[in-house]
Amino acid sequence: MILHTLNALPSSAAFGDCLKLLQPGDAVVLLGDGVYAALEDTSPCDELRATGVELFILQADALLAGIDRPAEGCNSIGMDELVALTERFPRQLAWY
Amino acid sequence: MTVADADKKPLLIVMRQSPYGTSLAKAAVDVALATAAFDQLVDLLFVGDGVLQLLAGQDSQSLGKKNIGRQLASLPLYDINQVYFDAEAVSRYNLDMSSSPVTAKLLNPQEMQQLMVAYDHLLGL
Amino acid sequence: MNTLPAEAFDSEGFLRDLSQWDAEVAQQIATAENLQLTPAHWEVLNLLRAYYREFDSSPAMRPLVKYCAINLGADKGKSIYLMSLFPGSPAKIGSKIAGLPKPDNCL
Numbered sequence: 400m401i402l403h404t405l406n407a408l409p410s411s412a413a414f415g416d417c418l419k420l421l422q423p424g425d426a427v428v429l430l431g432d433g434v435y436a437a438l439e440d441t442s443p444c445d446e447l448r449a450t451g452v453e454l455f456i457l458q459a460d461a462l463l464a465g466i467d468r469p470a471e472g473c474n475s476i477g478m479d480e481l482v483a484l485t486e487r488f489p490r491q492l493a494w495y
Numbered sequence: 496m497t498v499a500d501a502d503k504k505p506l507l508i509v510m511r512q513s514p515y516g517t518s519l520a521k522a523a524v525d526v527a528l529a530t531a532a533f534d535q536l537v538d539l540l541f542v543g544d545g546v547l548q549l550l551a552g553q554d555s556q557s558l559g560k561k562n563i564g565r566q567l568a569s570l571p572l573y574d575i576n577q578v579y580f581d582a583e584a585v586s587r588y589n590l591d592m593s594s595s596p597v598t599a600k601l602l603n604p605q606e607m608q609q610l611m612v613a614y615d616h617l618l619g620l
Numbered sequence: 621m622n623t624l625p626a627e628a629f630d631s632e633g634f635l636r637d638l639s640q641w642d643a644e645v646a647q648q649i650a651t652a653e654n655l656q657l658t659p660a661h662w663e664v665l666n667l668l669r670a671y672y673r674e675f676d677s678s679p680a681m682r683p684l685v686k687y688c689a690i691n692l693g694a695d696k697g698k699s700i701y702l703m704s705l706f707p708g709s710p711a712k713i714g715s716k717i718a719g720l721p722k723p724d725n726c727l
Contacts, residue, residue: 401611416511416543419583422608492509492617525724532680555676562676569675572683 400424402488403452406431406495409443417494423451426484429473430457431495437461437469444470457481506530506537507614510545514563515555520548523620524566531573538577539570540610541599546584551594568596579610623648634715634722641719649717657717661705667691668718678715678723 405427407413414436421427427447429437436443437456447454448470458475461467469475476484485491508527512519530537541549553564570578578599585592585601592601602610611617624645630636633652635645646665650657657665671679671687679687681699689697696702702710711723 401617412544413511416581419581419604420542420607420611490612490615490617492611492619494619528677528680529724532682534682565674565676569671569677569679569683572675572679572686574682574686 400426400488402484402491403427404491404493405429405433405436406493408432409436409441413494414443418446418450421447421450421452425450426453426455426488428455428457428476428481428484430460433494434461434464434466434469437466437473439468439470441470444473448472455480455484504536504538504614506535506616506618507540507611508537509540509542509611509617509619510548511542511619512548513544514548514550514553515558515560519620520545520563521561523618524563526618526620527575528566528569528573531575537575538579538614539575539599540579540581540602540607541584542581542607543584546580546588546590549580549590549592549595549597551591551596564596570597579607581607632716632722635719638719638721645719646717649719653713653717655706655713655717661717663692663696664688664702664705664710664714665718668714668720672718672720678720679711680723681709681711684711684714 403417403421403425405414405417414433434456436447438444454473455476456469456473458477461469461475508523510520510523512523514520527537527539548563548567550564553562555562578597580592580599580601582601582603624640628636628640633649635641635649647657655661667688668679668684671684685697685699685702688702699710702714706713715721715723
């Protein structure tokens with residue numbers, strides 16, 4: 400299974416490409432401009448959740464963007480947890 | 496769906512940028528050719544805007560840039576023979592794959608998902 | 621005899637302005653590499669230039685061998701044959717004499 404780091408706006412091609420390739424069992428970490436996909440009641444957020452992936456958001460980047468309460472199902476993590484995720488998943492793919 | 500370790504392949508490069516908008520497409524081609532030149536197995540998956548690298552008849556000469564389309568035509572000489580295209584993107588851009596500089600298999604999203612987990616490493620550029 | 625001054629070449633002996641290349645310049649570069657060009661050399665040099673026109677890049681060793689096999693026959697599509705013509709690093713030295721940029725993927 401694949402760990403995707405998603406650092407791209409929901410309006411971007413990278414976001415759409417990533418969405419298309421997600422499968423259950425994968426995990427997605429929202430970071431950088433990707434954090435806007437954690438805004439509740441938005442279609443990018445709903446589309447991400449519908450893929451059945453585990454969803455995470457890098458807390459520092461979320462706070463920077465003013466997202467202090469990420470959408471339901473999206474777990475805030477710090478750097479240590481990000482590192483732990485990279486150990487858990489055999490392969491990773493960066494979207495930016 | 497699991498792939499036995501013994502059947503895994505080393506590297507899949509996910510090419511997803513248009514050829515001349517950024518330098519990333521050029522970098523991806525360089526990585527692919529360099530990897531193959533050192534006898535490492537590498538396959539390519541063109542996703543989304545990346546399929547625009549496959550337009551026939553690119554002419555980069557007037558801009559003094561390297562021609563990505565022509566460089567991709569040399570893939571078979573580097574023994575890079577497994578190349579895959581995102582069928583949706585090919586159809587969205589209405590590309591004529593019969594004139595593409597590269598021959599490849601068209602994949603739907605499910606097939607692309609299955610493909611990606613067959614590799615040890617993924618590199619997205 | 622058309623010979624170019626030292627400034628026309630970079631520190632590794634590659635031609636800076638590729639449009640200055642001609643057969644005499646090729647021999648000048650070859651002489652600096654201690655090579656006397658024969659028809660067998662020219663066959664490969666012309667093929668290198670064709671490769672560059674076709675693929676907009678100088679080949680690494682593996683594609684050069686394959687390209688020679690396709691265009692010159694299996695006997696000449698062998699690294700040992702190319703090594704005999706351009707000892708050391710055929711892709712790099714051949715590209716240099718053929719007036720092409722240094723191959724990207726060549727150490």
